Amino acid sequence: MELHIRLEGRKGLAEQLYQQLRSAIDSGHLAAGTQLPPTRLLAEQLGISRKTVAEAYSRLTYDNLLSGVVGRGTFVSPRRALQASDVEPIALAAASSLERWQQRATVLGRSALEAPSRYDFVGGVSAKSQFPFDQWRACMQYALRCSQRHSERQFPAQGLPELREAIAHHIAFARGVHCSAADVLVCNGAQQALDLIARVLVEPGTRVAMEDPGYPPARQLFLAMGADLQSVPVDDEGLCVEQIADGTQLIYVTPSHQFPLGMPMSERRRHALLARAAELGALIIEDDYDCEFRYQGPASDALQRLDRHGLVAYVGTFSKTLLSELRLGYAVLPPSVLSAACVAKHLSDWHSPSLQQWALARFIGEGHLNRHIRRCHDIYAARRERILARLESDLAPWLSAVPASAGFHLSALAAPGVDVELLVRLTRRVEVGVYSLAPFFNDVPVRPGLLMGFGAIERLDIDPALDRVRDALQQLS
Known part of the structure; x- marks a missing residue:
């Protein structure tokens, strides 16, 4: 050089x-x-x-x-630290736009910057110790061989055909999604899937409805696109469909495992939601982020399977199922949305990393994904049962679990008089990470409680951690 x-x-x-x-x-x-x-x-x-x-x-x-x-x-030679430049920067004409984006920091982004506690009930994080690194390494070596043989310089924005085929087969088997490889768009995680859908559907003033409480990154994304956002409350059956406003064009829901409370949407409410979307001509985004793990009751198919009018965009991710660092997700889109989303994907980043796509297609095709899910299911079930047992015994005076049958987090509502924010601070001092539900609420009055993930905490660590939570609750009392 x-x-x-x-x-x-x-x-x-x-x-x-x-x-x-x-x-x-x-x-x-x-x-x-x-x-x-x-x-x-x-x-x-x-x-x-x-x-x-x-x-x-x-x-x-x-x-x-x-x-x-x-x-x-x-x-x-090594030098002392440079002094601040004497140059006086001129304020950019787009400063107001930059400020709006800087205000879009999410609750999940802020918590990710904190050092993890010794005992951490963080939500949305899978059991990294269970990931089959040896099998993934072999699949990556296969991907490198594919790359060496691949003569083309361009790759489809929609994703490699072999991965889309593998995804279509997997979600049809695991979640009852009705699709083919032609309906699948490969993305860099579920968040990019949400971004692409919003890019092609949301303009300033577009009315978007979403659950309250709900997923903060989705809320901030829609607001950043200029959406007129309506917060729709949830009850024991899920989203209160009758409160979706006229003129709504996009509806975001987590029907199989409501985020963050955890209850599933009832069958009656699902049909009501589809009928309301058909009446409005609105697209429903179904975020099915961790529902391959189910612990009780009959398996419920995805909302998308009930759709007869092309109104549901089904979004999933492998960051929750496999490994957060993987950053691969997908969307099953109606034809009216798919072509536009592929254009947006191409303009955004051309395509998701081809090496990881080849590796994941091989990983799914050889059965590693299903074996991993079965193995983690048993591990998560044991952790979940232990947390529920404690919530129903010595923690019962202060906390009660929200009924949930899927995923790898659960929510516990606090009894009247419990200062949840103080509890979070006290437990942090004794190396236990628990997380308040308050940041997930927007317009609906906050229901004080805790979000308790069990993907990142070992089974043997749950009792010592909850002992410290109980001691903190006794101290508050």
């Missing part, structure tokens, strides 16, 4: 070179530890004598800006 130096004229070349190198070091463009080109090479690149370069290097070495290492070369 050539060092960017521009010399003018043929006089004072050593001084010019010295000043430009010093300026680059002082400004940080040449960072501490950067190796400079040998004097002979730099002289050839600049068309000057080697003696001129050696003189500039010598002066910089005398000033303690460069140091030579025998047998290795010349390097920029």
Whole structure:
């Protein structure tokens, strides 16, 4: 790589070179530890004598800006921290737009920045210790071989056909989704699926309805797109469909495992929701984020299976099922939405990473995904049962579980008089992470309680952690 130096004229070349190198070091463009080109090479690149370069290097070495290492070369010396620039930036004309985006920070984003507690009931995080790394590594090696053989430079924005086929088969079997590979759009996690749908459907003033309490990143996304957002309350049967306002064009729901409370939407309410969407001509986004894990009662199919008019966009993710770092999700979209969303995907990032798509297609095809789900199901079920047992015994005076039959988090509502926010702070001091439900509410009055995930905490750690929660609750009482 050539060092960017521009010399003018043929006089004072050593001084010019010295000043430009010093300026680059002082400004940080040449960072501490950067190796400079040998004097002979730099002289050839600049068309000057080697003696001129050696003189500039010598002066910089005398000033303690460069140091030579025998047998290795010349390097920029460590410096004290740079002072703030004297340049006075001019406020951008789009400052108001930037400020609006900066205000879109989500509750989940803020909690992710905190150091994890020793005992952490964080929601939405799977059991990383159970992930089959050896099998995934073999699938990634297969993906590299596919890449080596692949002659084309372009990949479809919709996703690799083999992965879309694998996803279609899996969700038809596991969730009863009615689709083919042609209906599937591969995305970088479920959040990008929501973003793409919103991009093609939401304009400033578009009326969007979503659950309250609900998923903060979805709420902030719709608001950022300029949506006229309506918060619709939920009850024991799920979204209160009769309260969806006229003129609504998009409805966001989590019918199989309401986020964050956890109860499933009843069959009666599901049919009412589909009828209301048909009346409005509104698209329903069904976020089915963790419902492959079910613990009691008959398995409920996805809402999408009941759709007869192409009104449901089904969104899923492998970040919850497998590993949060994977960042691969998908959307099953009606034809009227799919083509537009593929254009938006192409303009956004061309396509999701092809290596990971090949690897995931292989991983699903060889049965690793189903085996992983079965293994984690038993682990999550044991953790869930232990938390419920404690909520029904010594924690019962203060907390009561919301009935839920799927996923890997549950919610517990607090008894009157329990200061949940203080409880969260007290338990944090004793290395237990529990999380308030309050940030998930918007317009609906807050129902004080806790969101308790059991994906990231080991079974043997649950009792010691809940002992500390109980002690904190006794202290509050």
